[in-house]
Amino acid sequence: MSKNLVWYGELTDPKRLTRRGLFFLSPGMLWLLAFLVVPGLILIVVSFATRGQYGQIQWTFTLENLKRLMGFSLFGWSADYLLILWRSIVIAFVTTVVSVALSYPLAFFIASRPARTRYLWLTLVIVPCWTNSVIRTYSWFLILAPEMPFAKLAAYFGFISAGAPLYPGMLAVYLGMISLYLPFVALPLYASVERLDWSLVEAAQDLYASRYRVFTQAVLPQTLPGLSVGIILTFVPAMGTFIVPDLLGGAKYMLVGNLIQQQFGSSRDWPFGAAISLGLMLLTMVGLQVFRRRGKGMEFI
């Protein structure tokens, strides 16, 4: 005999509720299971397979791909791949930090505008967000070209050879990444900043708190929801990005995204690509946990 209960004002029993719940839940869940979870699991399995002679998958299981990821290749030990993973984390981290640092002034600025013009400024931030990332990335080719003053300045100081463009290179990659991901931090952050209770800030100031403490104790905690959304929307894609390093880094500055893309593309080494994906996934999880410890309450726009 199933208990009757009142749920949302409706008198019903758990079985009927569960049935109806499943009816709602299943289309979406099944889809996600079929096209994300199960393939993901298969991917994990593939990471233990071997690459055949001509690039096909051979189902002989081995830990070799993971070993190779750790650096034990046919040519002896080298920290290549770990280096790439490390480089990706650093770049993602720096990009996120710089984007956050630049987004706060931007968000405050927009929040300080009269309500009429706020939409205008917001639109200015949204437009790059909606614009295609390939376009936004390759447009740096023009700014960093040899004829432009920036490249000429760098050549004058000897950073690059005369007549060379400022790409491919670390600087170009950072510029591309920051300009790509900044709006993704700015918008959620602005959503939080807009709802900021300025009385708390004033109270802190009244109590003679230093500027720094006003920020960290009155402003930061209130903006945390928006900040955490922004960080996740930046850090995760930045970890796996491959357009920016591909176009602006050339083959000189490989990141994890390029590496994976290369394995599924010209190297035709799906097992190794899967192994790297596994590594990337683990790292992303770890990175997110670190960020998440500092922020509670995920709220979406």
Add this chain to the structure above:
Amino acid sequence: MRKLFFAFLAVSLILFSTSAVLAAELRFYNWSEYIDPEILTDFEKETGIKVRMDLYESNEEMMAKLQAGGVSQYDIIVPSDYFIPSLTALNLIQPLDHAQLPNLKNLSAMFTQAAVDPGNKYTVPYQWGTVGLMYHKDKIKNFDPKNPSWASIFDPSQDPGPFLLIDDARVMIGIAMKYLGYPFNSAEPKHLKEAVELLLKTKHQKSCLGFEGGVGGKNKVVAGVAVAAVVYNGDAMRAVEENENIAFLVPNEGSEIWLDSMCIPAQAPNKAEAYKFINYILDAKVGAKLANWNRYGSPNEASMPYIAPEDKEDPAIYPTPEVMKRLEYSLDLGEKSRLVDEAWTMVKTR
């Protein structure tokens, strides 16, 4: 609600049928900038078959696409010689029905008896060429065209200015091998290690702008972003046409000679159209039109009378016997190709 659903269904059916309609169509998967667009329109006019061309920059890219499902989506591919054994081993291409290719007789004997596919069971030669250095005559530094050496790019003390390497594993490693004095196709771990180190040192030079496909490299030199690039000879010659200050040559240590051929993937959707196209390309005049636009060497004997005389004399397109001695074909390395692939990954990643 129901009405909405049916309206949605109807609209989506209409939209999909318009985009999925396939008239007689040929799906041609080719290298970029590798065919005169006029040839495609001429073919369309003559046969009514619409040609849809997709482009790739390297054999590996083409192979990856085939293995990821392209084998049943493309009708013609154009792989290089050393890739044919892998393609046949993986059953990715189908044997050709010579009855449908009457123009096969136009080919020169050198290419019908090519070691990689004697008798043209699977392949029909398309173009052949070499790899070398393309450069701006007036902007390049530390370079002597009369005594050209790969040291210009490999030796850091001989900085030519911003340069590009070609994004092709076998070619770049092979050139490094030639420079180090080893055979082009060597896959000895010891040699590979040296080649990898050389390429890494080169890549990290201030002047090296990284790796680009042949066409990409050529375009960057023409745009003035780079001063020199390792490219295929035909791409370079087309740039020379546009800009007199650009030149091309094969340095002394040697380089690669290659042959590209047309093949039909194992599950090609439009076989009949594919045969018509291949036969069309084999025609004497069309073959000449192809070579005259591409500026590559033509394997078509019957086309020779129609090829531009300046091209026939140009050592960049038809190398002198002396240069030919320094050129080697890339060979299929079988099991050792894994070593080369790993070596290349190392070059790209560090």
Add this chain to the structure above:
Amino acid sequence: MNRSHPFVTAVAMLTLAFLYLPMLAVAVFSVNATRYGLTWQGFTFSWYTKLLENDFILEAAWNTLLLAVFSTIVATVLGTILALGLTRFPWPRRLKNPFDIILHLPVVTPDIIQAAALVVAFSILRFFSSIFEAGLLTMIIGHITFQIAFVALVVQSRLVMLGRDIEEAGRDLYAGTRYLLRRVTLPLLLPGIVAGGMLAFTLSLDDFVISFFTAGPTSVTLPLFIYAAVRRGVTPEIHALSTMVLLITVILIISTERLTRK
């Protein structure tokens, strides 16, 4: 607070300039009458006219639109039902946690891994039916997969905000489930659904990585087209195309704001 510290203003302005500088450069050079190099050779619209004559670009634009519209509609429907299913039913903790994790997966997984998983999925499915050849269908499936999660999350937050009262009131007045949904929940939810749909639409339009791995020869989209062209060498036609995409984006944003301003 209606004033802003001059330092904050300056940084904000510089940041905006930084964001727009590259795109302005593209717009400027799209009307530059030179094929190579960056010296100013005179004003011209010829690159734009060449664009409109290019069949491939028009086809890519059509594909992009078709893909976005179709996948957004399906994903919005599926995502909304999913959100309803998750928040409106008393699931025990041990079920709710895995559900939440699965829901958040597309958001926290780098899209290249999602793309790799899709490639694996389709190569297996291809054994069973040739309908899964790389092409528009596989792209749509790929897009829907990540769009569902985003829509569901947006709708979910709105659902949580709505609270129980109105629905309880409806039940008290003997409303049946279907009626309740149609007349109460969904209309209240509409802003959230629209927001989720808009988000999904944007994500689809701009998507590169997943499209890259699931596209076939006949289903090139604009991002893919531009990427392939840029790798071979940037031409002014690409600048013209990019500027046009930018303008259309601006128009889309402004019209979206008008629509959701109510």
